[in-house]
Amino acid sequence: MASKVIQAFYNDDDVLMHAVKRVRAAKHHIEEVYTPFPVHGLDKAMGLAPTRIAITSFLYGCVGLTVAILMMNYIMIEDWPQDIGGKPSFSYIENMPAFVPIMFEMTVFFAAHLMVITFYMRSKLWPFKEAENPDVRTTDDHFLMEIELHGNEQELYDLLVDTGAVEINSIEK
Structure with a gap:
């Protein structure tokens, strides 16, 4: 109908x-x-529900941190432990300060990339999708x-x- x-x-x-x-x-x-262009306060005036993208970003960051910890533990401690600069790799806890930059970068990487994918899926923005704009004047003035x-x-x-x-x-x- x-x-x-x-x-x-x-x-x-x-x-x-x-x-x-x-x-x-x-x-x-x-x-x-x-x-x-974005109009500040329009979502609130329209009565739209607040976005939950920040919650998903936090969860994706937690996944990235977990992957980083498991990856570094397996690679540097269990699979192929190396004596680098006289510092033996006996346990993950002893070497964790050296792994902090990797943990940070993996957290940001997972959060950013998975957030973009989630945004595109939620907005139904697929590659080569036709624009749904009803009038071209709304892109100008x-x-x-x-x-x-x-x-x-x-x-x-x-x-x-x-x-x-x-x-x-x-x-x-």
């Missing part, structure tokens, strides 16, 4: 923020807001708010005109 959305264009981010707050106060569901229509179209249209929309379109999706 096709749904109908109203697209309201704005040419100022402050006007957009005010409009988002008024539309949400009027109990309309905002599908998406397209902006040419306009802001677009898409609102799903669930009732009186004229009431929503009047609200959007009152909030300062420079153009309003009705689209079947």
Whole structure:
């Protein structure tokens, strides 16, 4: 079943923020807001849940640290222990200060790379994916708010005109 959305264009981010707050106060569901640059506080004004990417980053860092510790223990202590500079490798604990830079780098490596992969998967950004931008003006100087229509179209249209929309379109999706 096709749904109908109203697209309201704005040419100022402050006007957009005010409009988002008024539309949400009027109990309309905002599908998406397209902006040419990040607008501070827009996610909170839209009522979006906070991101959990920081939690996943911490967990990925813990995985990287674990891999680094297990890798260095196996390579430098168990598999092929070497006497480097008169310092024998009898145990991991004795040699841990020398391994700190490797542990740090592996933690950062795992956290960064796995976070990027998680972000792309969560955002459904695949290589060679077509852009889903509804209007090219939103990459230059306009802001677009898409609102799903669930009732009186004229009431929503009047609200959007009152909030300062420079153009309003009705689209079947």
